[in-house]
Amino acid sequence: MAIATEAITVRNLSKTYATRDGAVAALERATFGVGEGEFVAVVAFFPLLVNTMVGLKSPDEDRVSLMRSLAATDRQIFWMLRLPNALPFVMAGLDVAMIFALIGAIVAEFVGAQRGLGTLIQSMNFNMDVSGQFSILLILSFVGLLLNRGIMLIRKRIMFWDPSEKRVLETSPEEAAPAAAERGVVAPAKQALR
Numbered sequence: 001m002a003i004a005t006e007a008i009t010v011r012n013l014s015k016t017y018a019t020r021d022g023a024v025a026a027l028e029r030a031t032f033g034v035g036e037g038e039f040v041a042v043v044a045f046f047p048l049l050v051n052t053m054v055g056l057k058s059p060d061e062d063r064v065s066l067m068r069s070l071a072a073t074d075r076q077i078f079w080m081l082r083l084p085n086a087l088p089f090v091m092a093g094l095d096v097a098m099i100f101a102l103i104g105a106i107v108a109e110f111v112g113a114q115r116g117l118g119t120l121i122q123s124m125n126f127n128m129d130v131s132g133q134f135s136i137l138l139i140l141s142f143v144g145l146l147l148n149r150g151i152m153l154i155r156k157r158i159m160f161w162d163p164s165e166k167r168v169l170e171t172s173p174e175e176a177a178p179a180a181a182e183r184g185v186v187a188p189a190k191q192a193l194r
Contacts, residue, residue, distance in 0.1 A: 043104035044097040055089025056082050091155045098147050
């Protein structure tokens with residue numbers, strides 16, 4: 001129950017920060033003198049922090065009790081139970097943080113940078129250069145895909161032991177359907193027809 005409440009909190013916090021990027025960036029910069037790098041770090045930090053906290057609280061209490069009954073110290077419980085259980089949450093937080101960092105960098109450049117892709121988009125907007133704006137968006141999409149691929153490779157390297165990661169990274173949807181049919185697994189729609 002606590003994890004579901006935490007997940008709802010993470011979802012609401014993520015929506016809040018997504019709205020906050022554009023709405024408060026100018027005010028934050030004018031009031032606190034926050035630069036572009038600090039703004040991006042602040043925007044990307046909180047989703048990662050909240051996901052990590054939820055992940056560290058995620059192990060089942062029965063497993064923690066089992067570890068304690070086997071005379072495990074708090075350090076052993078952390079390294080052997082809590083951290084491995086938290087890694088999927090941390091990686092999901094990294095995915096969200098990467099997106100927020102990219103958006104935050106562009107928003108920070110909109111607000112007060114002298115150069116960068118955000119400034120270039122703004123200048124093309126003033127000149128009504130729509131094709132130039134779409135070319136910058138294409139570049140940003142490519143950068144986002146590269147960052148996403150980097151996080152996927154880090155996830156594959158760090159979470160090599162997790163069976164769900166092996167399935168996701170090694171099996172494409174086209175390969176999964178014939179393999180499932182060979183094992184006798186039937187899709188729910190086809191199962192209803194039988």
